[in-house]
Amino acid sequence: MKNKLSIFALALLVMVPAVISAQSLKSDYFVTASYDRIKLNPAFAPHNGYIGLPLVGDLYLNVGSNMAVNTFLIPLNDGSGKLGTFMHPDVSPERFLSNLESQNYLHADFSTSLFSYGRYTADRNGFWNMGFSMRTESDVNIPYEFFDFMKSGMTSDNTHYSISGMGLTQSVYMQFSAGYSRRINDNLRIGANIKILSSLIRMDLNIDRMDITMTPDEWIIDTETSLDVAAKGFSFEKDEEDRISSVNMTSLPGMAGFGAAIDLGAEYRFGGILEGLNLSASITDLGAVFYGRNNLLYAESGGTVNYTGFKDMDYENMDISGQVDEITGLFTEMVNLKESAPSSGVSEMLPASFRVGAEYEFFNNILSAGLLYTGRLNERKMYNELTLSCNLRPSKTFALSCSYSFMNIANSIGWALHVTPPYGINFFVGSDYTYLKYSTYYVPLDDTFFNVHFGVSIPIQGGKMRRAN
């Protein structure tokens, strides 16, 4: 079970950089017209109530990776004017590997709101919101040593690689949330949000350890591989040697894990000589997800493959393709997973986030500047980020924000555009990670942090619309 927990923890570690920006825009934090910023601080309330359109009410796509396209596609210096892959013989290992970090991840997540709704209370001091959304996440983590192995290969007659932490994670969640924000007085506003999480499926495939030793006479590969699946209504199908061959659906899929979380927030708007200065703070995702024992599948494999070539080769009738098949079979044997029964269910803490924001409004609140600190804590590490923001609110129906984030994750420029007329259709679009260097077809270079957030909603209570304060 200890292994299982560590595997889940590793998966979370892999996810962290992307989760920081998950499902809401930092650039929206100081955009008062945004109903999406409630996710960042439940004390916030938009200008008006809203009904999000199904599927497009809150559409979010995020791709994050510390690997960039120009890490893997490199202009060749042979005068051909071509690009070469990182495996091209003219691309030196030093050139390729210098652009990699110790852990190289690729995260992609997508979420959509199936239903969202928010409205002010009759006295205009409280704001209710609720939503039902679906989210998928995919994570791949490839350690530096694996790329070193791929690119450098055998560098001497005794080459050793120790690869750990390579994995693939896939998960699908449903989330129901309900929140309430209340103005306490003219200066203070607080809010809370409760989330009910339902995990439909979660799968982690990890090569926990792969030690590769290569000599001219022998290749030794020592591996530990594990597969965690949290899913209801699934089972492993095994062959006659008890090796897992596929995953079968045995009943209708259901809720594999259940969880709950709470978000808390507050906003203080100064008056007097400090009027125009607003401070806010929030903590979100305080909670956990529990996976029941009956919904967990666990498999592992391990051992050493010692490849010294083929024994008893028939050199007169050398079947090279058959021997290649034998090699393939040999390496396949390394990942022949065998099921182990989990002893109990698993609880998984959600990575909580802390945010502290300071904003100062100028020119009768048409322009503001803000500074947002975001901290996210998981079991192993604290991630910090500062976002500088410039917010333009030229009218009640239009808002624009530009931001610059730096520190832990990646230095990036963000922006958000909100069009919020009191009647008809409201929409917003924005991104926290806008890459500035790209190839034609807008393929990002240098780094791969990109997200886009888009939403269309129908404003309600528009006649009573007012600027949030």
Next chain:
Amino acid sequence: MVKLSKFLPLCLCTAAFSSCVDADYDLRTMEIDTTVSIGGDNLAIPIGVTDTVWVASFMNFDGSSISVLEDGTYAMYQEGTEFMQMPSLDCSGLKQNNIYIDRSVSLLPVSGARQTDLPPVEFSEDFKFGITMELPREVVSLDSIEFSKMMLHMRLEPSYGFSGTADCDLTFDFGDDFRIEGGITENIYDYSKNDVTFPLDIYIPVRAILLDGSVVDSRFEWSGNVTAGGDICFRNLESLPSSIEMTVSLENITPDRFTGRINADIPVTTFEYRLENLPEIFTDGDVVPDFYNPYMQFDIVSNLTMPVTSFVNVHSYSGGHPSDMNFSIQLPYTDSEQESAVSYEISKYKVSSSPDVVHIEENLSQIMNPVPDLFVFDFSPVISSEEPCVYSVNEEYQAYLDYSFYIPFMFGKDFTVSFSEKIDNISSEVSDLLRDNTLSLYGEFTNSLPLDLHLVLVCLDYAGNELPVRSNEIIIPSSDSNGKESKSSFTARMEGNTDENISAIELRFTASGNETVQGLPVNEKDFIIVKLGARMEGGFITDLNKK
């Protein structure tokens, strides 16, 4: 403000999306070179270890006429039995002899007085003999003729009316002309007996007549002399004979064998050893077949009574070109007609440890370069002219030759053969690998053969033509002088370029002897084992677009 709100995002977007296009990554015009190098600059792949490759498979002995001797040594080998014709003389003339002899002598004239006892009659008479015989024309000279049944018959017969007995004390002196049997002292036959009655017959077996060797026109004439003497003392005479006649004759004079010089033509015995279905290593390429010690063994049994020397001519033919070797052997013979045997081994170095095997040192390897496809053995027996021959008139002389011819696979230091092994049906992936990469094969050879091996790998196209992709020469040392296998590391770098598809890899071997292991046999238990790896300089380079 409204205008600002409209233009500001536009400006920002324009700035963001148009000013930072990296010209090095213009994907509209740039191609992506999909050549990849896998495995690193020093990629070495252990390919494996071959099964034990026995020499029969390795040198393509299977299906050939190669034999395996009892000790496991490979050899080309043939054995057989041949009947050798021996001298046969026409001896019919010997039976048509002419004999001359003094037939009778009157010993005692007796008066008419009646006497009961007379004084002994003493006498000494010479009897002359003469024999003339037709001889086989091959007989050059005669030393003696032997008889098994010939008798000298002497009869003493008194004249009519005689009665009584006598005491005889007689001596027959055969001199040097006869050889008699029984009662012999210096070729003198003594007859001493009392109270003999008459007529008295005395038979003396004569076994040989001795000759001076002279033969003229296949005919010999012989004359001899026997002196008979002694005394006869009559007893109890009732009547006195008027005379006693002594008669001498030779009976049963058909000769059984004779001794002399014979000059006979004996038919040549010829047989062949055809080397068919030899392994290609001995028929193809530049072969230097330095066989270390090929040998022949002849086991000959005969009933000869004369010294016969057989001159042996061994002719080897390779593509019609002959090589010859000559030597002689002495066929076995005895004085009697009993069978006798002798064994010969003809080789450079004696193989048999038996002291009964006569070794004739001849280097048969000299007539095996190039490797013959046919051996012809001619046996030409000649009766010795130096020694007297005994020829039995009634004997049919025969000789049987059991021969065996071994060409064991033991090689000298100059031995060299070439052979090849082809690895066919190279897949396109391997073809590309060989074509696009600089490949080095490395590993270890275990070689128990008493031969140095030289190996070159050559790539072939589909038509079997040699492509300019080949390895350097790998030298695989032979086993040591005790036959213990050698282990040697090797590296073979495949060099050269070609645009052709590679269909096969030919392993071209040259096996050669050396001074250390010359003479060690190639045994059926000899083997090679190859532990093989491949090193690709710069890694395995391939263009994924070609797939």
